[in-house]
Amino acid sequence: MIKLQNIKDNARSRRDAQRKAKQQAWASSNPLRVGRTYQVVAQRVTMVKQAGYSPAPLKFLVADAFWLAKEYKMQILRASYLYQNEFKRKPVIEGPACLPQVALYNAGHRKTRKEAVHIVK
Incomplete structure (x- = not known):
């Protein structure tokens, strides 16, 4: 947020200050008309059940x-x-995408490890 840096008052800031002072004076003289004058009553939510319904x-x-x-x-x-x-494309090196290559090497169908990069022995 940009900080307000008004050094001198202009017409708008003077009007806003006057309006704010007038609103505060009215609010202090009429406390019952300011803010919420009613109580919020929480309503209970009930499920409408159809015949044969079970959650x-x-x-x-x-x-x-x-x-x-x-x-x-x-x-x-x-x-x-x-x-x-x-x-x-080349096979994805990260994650389980190289598992078929590892399985082929472990089963003995290939003799080299050049494509099975995640074999740890």
């Missing part, structure tokens, strides 16, 4: 959220594989 248990809702997040992650992985195959 799902919380553990099912948590499981659904977990599986949705896992499915979203798998969709991202599938999209990265499609992107690599479509444009003949």
Whole structure:
């Protein structure tokens, strides 16, 4: 926020000061008309239940959220594989994208480790 640096008063600041003084004088002489004059009453929320309705248990809702997040992650992985195959890109080095290369090396189908970069032995 920019700090106000008015050294001299101008017409607008004088008008604002007069208006503020007038409002404060009116507010001090009429305290019942200033601010909120009513009490806020919190209303209870009730569910409208239809015949045969029962809410799902919380553990099912948590499981659904977990599986949705896992499915979203798998969709991202599938999209990265499609992107690599479509444009003949090099495989992604970070994360689980190099696991097929590691599995091929560990199974003995390849003799060199040149493509399996995350093998720790």
